[in-house]
Amino acid sequence: MINGIRxxxxxxxxxxxxxxxxxxxxxxxxxxxxxxHVHVSLLGWLTLAVAGLVYALIPACAASPxxxxxxxxxxxxxxxxxxxxxxxxxxxxxxxxxIAVSSVVVVFSILMFVxxxxxxxxxxxxxxxxxxxxxxLLAEEIA
Numbered sequence: 063m064i065n066g067i068r069x070x071x072x073x074x075x076x077x078x079x080x081x082x083x084x085x086x087x088x089x090x091x092x093x094x095x096x097x098x099h100v101h102v103s104l105l106g107w108l109t110l111a112v113a114g115l116v117y118a119l120i121p122a123c124a125a126s127p128x129x130x131x132x133x134x135x136x137x138x139x140x141x142x143x144x145x146x147x148x149x150x151x152x153x154x155x156x157x158x159x160x161i162a163v164s165s166v167v168v169v170f171s172i173l174m175f176v177x178x179x180x181x182x183x184x185x186x187x188x189x190x191x192x193x194x195x196x197x198x199l200l201a202e203e204i205a
Contacts, residue, residue, distance in 0.1 A: 072110055073110035123183055135171025139167035147161055
């Protein structure tokens with residue numbers, strides 16, 4: 063079972079990395095790493111935080127084998143992508159192949175997350191009882 067809290071902790075690290083990168087770019091007035099900053103913030107912080115909340119609130123999704131594939135793909139692909147993007151931004155054109163491969167890993171892991179949510183999220187509501195009652199209980203868990 064994937065621990066949603068672990069993903070939230072990892073996403074917090076991405077939040078700090080994105081913040082420091084943005085601060086560095088602002089102080090230096092060098093915005094060449096803007097694409098890296100965006101990917102750190104959206105793929106690292108935002109996407110992992112949302113996935114962490116989904117896994118924390120919907121145990122059926124966290125227990126799926128798809129969650130493990132998503133977890134590892136989303137923790138291997140983005141760091142490689144961001145490092146490669148940085149190299150590419152500074153003129154190392156050979157990094158383009160690593161950007162492509164890591165992008166495929168990221169998109170594949172996101173696809174696993176989407177399939178997981180679409181096929182397993184309803185099990186949580188079903189386990190709570192009626193759909194209306196389940197939605198109310200889920201809303202209470204979130205609040």
